[in-house]
Amino acid sequence: MRIGFIGLGNMGAPMAANLAGAGHDLHGFDTAAVAVAGVTMVESATAAATGADVVITMLPNGAILRAVAAEVLPVMEPGATLVDCSTVDVDSARDVADQATQTGLLFVDAPVSGGVGGASAGTLTFMAGGSDDAFAKAAPLFEIMGQKAVHCGEAGAGQAAKICNNMILGVTMIATCEAFALADKLGLDRQKMFDVVSTSSGYSWTMNAYCPAPGVGPQSPSDNDYQPGFAAELMLKDLRLSQQAAESADADTPLGQAATALYEQFVEAEDGMGRDFSAMLPRFVQRGRR
Numbered sequence: 023m024r025i026g027f028i029g030l031g032n033m034g035a036p037m038a039a040n041l042a043g044a045g046h047d048l049h050g051f052d053t054a055a056v057a058v059a060g061v062t063m064v065e066s067a068t069a070a071a072t073g074a075d076v077v078i079t080m081l082p083n084g085a086i087l088r089a090v091a092a093e094v095l096p097v098m099e100p101g102a103t104l105v106d107c108s109t110v111d112v113d114s115a116r117d118v119a120d121q122a123t124q125t126g127l128l129f130v131d132a133p134v135s136g137g138v139g140g141a142s143a144g145t146l147t148f149m150a151g152g153s154d155d156a157f158a159k160a161a162p163l164f165e166i167m168g169q170k171a172v173h174c175g176e177a178g179a180g181q182a183a184k185i186c187n188n189m190i191l192g193v194t195m196i197a198t199c200e201a202f203a204l205a206d207k208l209g210l211d212r213q214k215m216f217d218v219v220s221t222s223s224g225y226s227w228t229m230n231a232y233c234p235a236p237g238v239g240p241q242s243p244s245d246n247d248y249q250p251g252f253a254a255e256l257m258l259k260d261l262r263l264s265q266q267a268a269e270s271a272d273a274d275t276p277l278g279q280a281a282t283a284l285y286e287q288f289v290e291a292e293d294g295m296g297r298d299f300s301a302m303l304p305r306f307v308q309r310g311r312r
């Protein structure tokens with residue numbers, strides 16, 4: 023299959039390399055100078071999209087996706103598929119889907135979970151939105167780049183699933199960190215806290231798989247001085263998307279709102295920028311109660 027791949031950053035580069043490694047013909051474009059094994063780099067997004075059966079985008083945000091889509095949709099072959107794997111707002115995903123279908127193209131929004139490690143290992147989870155035909159076209163590529171793809175519904179459903187998942191992630195990370203900070207003040211040993219909570223009703227992915235307390239639980243960014251991992255500013259980006267979606271859909275998300283405000287403060291007014299999102303634990307420990 024001929025594939026145009028636009029946005030070859032931390033995630034896009036290893037995803038494109040895996041597709042090329044599986045024998046597909048990859049033409050890549052990025053505004054930064056990048057080289058990816060097995061990918062023929064071209065000089066523009068339109069050059070990557072021209073003649074492609076599938077165009078994949080892995081871009082920073084919805085505004086950039088809209089701009090790239092405006093360039094590539096007019097040059098794509100009738101019946102070709104645009105697969106956007108970026109994490110963007112639901113409205114951008116739906117608008118680009120409408121534009122694609124109006125010009126006789128297929129569209130899938132397919133954000134991912136699994137991070138750079140999952141992108142490199144080909145073990146990402148894809149959450150996809152789009153028609154059955156569009157999903158069927160993209161599914162064999164998801165199999166190469168990932169280990170699971172869930173067809174969540176019509177266009178935008180993939181982004182909706184991603185935003186809801188990551189709102190839970192932000193809220194539970196904060197809950198886990200503030201509970202550890204409270205346990206410290208109560209004189210409870212962190213290992214004992216982990217032993218109890220990880221097998222009790224307070225367990226969660228943030229406690230059991232990504233414990234924010236250094237030296238406790240499986241290896242995680244807290245054991246590496248909170249180097250990301252998943253950076254606090256990316257958590258903030260996704261929480262903001264959840265609040266934008268909640269506003270536009272009139273949904274009541276008070277904990278999502280509180281988590282957004284806390285990550286905003288952490289990233290913009292404290293020392294959270296560039297640190298893993300689990301560095302909320304030392305943040306709570308240092309601040310104490312106001």
Ligand code: NAD
Nearest residue numbers: 029030031032033034052053054080081082108109137138
């Ligand atoms: P990144 O910043 O490393 O990569 C984005 C790439 O897009 C960059 O190389 C940039 O030069 C390129 N780009 C920007 N504008 C462009 C344009 N107009 N045309 C072509 N290329 C352009 O980011 P990333 O970590 O690879 O993340 C990409 C997307 O995946 C984001 O939406 C992010 O939220 C999402 N995501 C990231 C992770 C992660 O752990 N990094 C996990 C899941 C989802």
